[in-house]
Amino acid sequence: MFKIVKARDYADMSRKAANIISAQVILKPDCVLGLATGSTPIGAYHQLIDWYNKGDVDFSQVSTYNLDEYRGLTHDDPQSYHYFMRDNFFDHINIDLANTHVPDGSNPDAEAACSAYDKMVEEAGYPDLQLLGIGNNGHIGFNEPDDHFSKGTHCVDLTESTIKANSRLFEREEDVPRQAYTMGVQTIMYARMILVVANGAAKAQAVHDMCFGPVTPQCPASILQLHPNVVVVADAEALSLC
Ligand code: GLP
Numbered sequence: 001m002f003k004i005v006k007a008r009d010y011a012d013m014s015r016k017a018a019n020i021i022s023a024q025v026i027l028k029p030d031c032v033l034g035l036a037t038g039s040t041p042i043g044a045y046h047q048l049i050d051w052y053n054k055g056d057v058d059f060s061q062v063s064t065y066n067l068d069e070y071r072g073l074t075h076d077d078p079q080s081y082h083y084f085m086r087d088n089f090f091d092h093i094n095i096d097l098a099n100t101h102v103p104d105g106s107n108p109d110a111e112a113a114c115s116a117y118d119k120m121v122e123e124a125g126y127p128d129l130q131l132l133g134i135g136n137n138g139h140i141g142f143n144e145p146d147d148h149f150s151k152g153t154h155c156v157d158l159t160e161s162t163i164k165a166n167s168r169l170f171e172r173e174e175d176v177p178r179q180a181y182t183m184g185v186q187t188i189m190y191a192r193m194i195l196v197v198a199n200g201a202a203k204a205q206a207v208h209d210m211c212f213g214p215v216t217p218q219c220p221a222s223i224l225q226l227h228p229n230v231v232v233v234a235d236a237e238a239l240s241l242c
Helices: 010-027 042-053 081-088 110-123 160-169 185-189 201-212 220-226
Strands: 002-007 032-035 063-066 068-070 129-132 154-157 179-182 193-198 230-235
Touching: 002 010, 010 032, 010 042, 010 129, 010 193, 010 230, 042 081, 063 081, 068 081, 110 154, 110 179, 185 220, 193 201, 193 220, 201 220, 201 230
Parallel strands: 002 230, 032 063, 032 129, 129 193, 193 230
Antiparallel strands: 068 179, 154 179
């Protein structure tokens, strides 16, 4: 069941998303949050930091599981999602870093890295709330369009369109890793609530297909139509085809 919340702009989208996340933390202080990277959720993270600084939200008992990580980057590489999460969120709130988890992209043994991650997420009981961005091609995490929906954490080859889209964050396109470890679609669906954030015209087709297109692995986000509790917070441009 989708609930679509229309935001005025990026700042409004970020505040609305942060409100939903902070409500989760207030209602269940030891909740499990599934977190996402990409530029879209940064505003929500910064809003949560602001509320934390004002004493409104306490992350001391929260644990987190991120969706994905580039394969081959160390945790301290500024392009890694480990680094991104500390830089944009974890280092600015009172979360215990031992309770934060991101797939281990520095482990070249994909099988071992992915199964260890699945075990951790399962033992944690899966996220109470999973935050998701969406790729221009409808990907969630790094689950790219495919002929089937993925299950657990696995190694993926990134598509040319994702490499191109994400290259804006790297010095050169050649620097973008070609592979990543990502939570699978089935694992994402185990979250009890899913919050999708999207802004800008580049996401309009993907947001439309996610909400109203056929449920198909060619648009991985479309499977969210089968989840009982999904909130989409998006700005007018991202909703322009809906
Ligand atoms: C990356 C991430 C996704 C994210 C997507 C969109 O590929 N792996 O989790 O949703 O980018 O990113 P952005 O929010 O920067 O548009």
